[in-house]
Amino acid sequence: MPAIAYRPKAFMSARAYRPRSFKRARSYHQRAFKKQVSTIPAFKRARAYCPRAVKRARAYHPRAIKRARAYRPRALRSDGYSSATSCGSVSLVTGESSTVFHEEIGLPHPHLLPPGLWLGAGRTVKNNKQVQVDEPDDLKLAPHSFVIHRGSVGKYVQELTRDFRKVMEPYTASSLKARRKNSLKDFVSVSGILHVSHLCVFTHTDISTYMKLANLPRGPTLTFKVHNYSLSRDVASMLKKQMVFDRVFKNSPLIVLNSFSGEGMHLKLMASMFQNMFPTINVTKVNLSTIRRCVLLNYNPTSKLIDFRHYVIKLVPVGLSRGVKKIVQNKVPNLGRLGNISEFFTKSNMLSESEYEDDPSSHVVLPQTLTSRGNIAGGQSGIRVHELGPRLTLQLMKVEDGLMNGEVLFHELIQKTDEEKLFIKKKRDEKSKLKEKRKKTQEENTKKKIHMKEEQKQKTLKGMQRKNNELEADVMMKKAVLESNQTGAQEDDDDAAWYRQEVGEEPDTGVF
Secondary structure, eight states, rough: HHHHHHHHHHHHHHHHHHHHHHHHOOOOOOOOHHHHHTTHHHHHHHHHHHHHHHHHHHHHHHHHHHHHHHHHHHHBBTTTTTOOEEETTTETTTBBBBHHHHHTOOOOOGGOOOOOOOOOOOHHHHHOOOOOOOOHHHHHHHHHEHHHOSSSOOOHHHHHHHHHHHHHHHHTTTTTOOOOOOHHHHHHHHHTEEEEEEEEEEOOOOSSHHHHHHHHTOEEEEEEEEEEEOOHHHHHHHOSSSOOOOOGGGSEEEEEEEOOOOHHHHHHHHHHHHHHHHOOOTTTTGGGGGGGGGEEEETTTTTTTEEEEEEEEEEESSSHHHHHHHHHHHOOOOOTOOOSHHHHOGGGGGSHHHSSSSGGGGGGEEOOOSTTTTTTTTTTEEEEEEOOEEEEEEEEEEEEEESOOHHHHHHHHOOOHHHHHHHHHHHHHHHHHHHHHHHHHHHHHHHHHHHHHHHHHHHHHHHHHHHHHHHHHHHHHHHHHHHHHHHHHHHHHHHHHHHHHHHHOOOOOOOO
């Protein structure tokens, strides 16, 4: 009991003592910590400095990390390919082990690569020049076109320009943006690089709207007067059943000319121009699934007007009832009014009057199987067309020999005599000779200026060389004078020392 009674007292005294020292220690450490607070600005400055280097390192390393992630985590999941991905030109197959896969294709496993080496597409791969893949010859030789408008035209002519670009798809510049500052020389200069062979220009005057077709780069040029036209949206609004055709513009249209076999060189030239604007078709090798559009040009010899129409071609199987057609073409029929599915195929009144009898002249036997449903090789199908627009009514007004200029080969309104043609030709020849003379004079003046500039440059270089030589001579002269002065002072010192040694007295001032 005395020990127990004593020990708690000592324990209590110890507890009473120790918290005081602990408090003193805490108060001391808090003071020291408060003193250390003054070093925080320096620490912040250090943090403000270090993160720059850290950020630079992080900005560099994540690129390598991202490249590694682009290759490794997507393909490697639990050391196996759980999803099909691709690495360069090699496709990764689902379920194959990564190690076995890399051994099969001869690539090291990503985990076995040395540090800093990644198989992903990194900066070096991106900076390397890519292999230039040559375009196919049929794509290069296909006629390409520019469709633009020049001068001040209204919004309807601008929309007509866009519609005509859709007609010329896909071998045309669909999103071409021509500015007012662009001249015809700009289009001619890039036509050779882009394999552009034809230029279509829409203009508008107080009299009418005109369309010019030119063969790049040297002509000839055909000028048509647009008597009237309808935009594609106007044609679509007139149709009873409007359809949306998106894939038909991936292939060029089929050109059909009617009544262009009359007399006159201008008709032959016009037919040749229209035919050469679209790619030629090899009948023995053509894929009928690619012929989805048709451009029809009909010439009226009496009125001398050309009707321009643009259609989409659609083939449907014939000899089938309307119900069977819907099933074949993957359409969902309405069976709510029928008691049995057989009624849908047997009832003749399900066919509308417009589809009851089809024109036999539009029936063809397909030599190939088409992508559309029901059109198989050897089967009979009916050809149906839906107009896309635009509609144009044209009249040939003028044919020029050059690109937007040159000798007028044909004019609808003006007929000139032989003397007038000879006078115009003579005047044109004089103008061309004067132009060549001015061009030669300009070239000679340019060469003369270059020669004078070179002479002036040589004179300047000679003057600079002479000045440098004079500066070097002055520097050498100054060095020689300085060395001679130093030599004379040394000789005077030697004479004074000799006099002092022999006579034993100091020489008088100015003797040496």
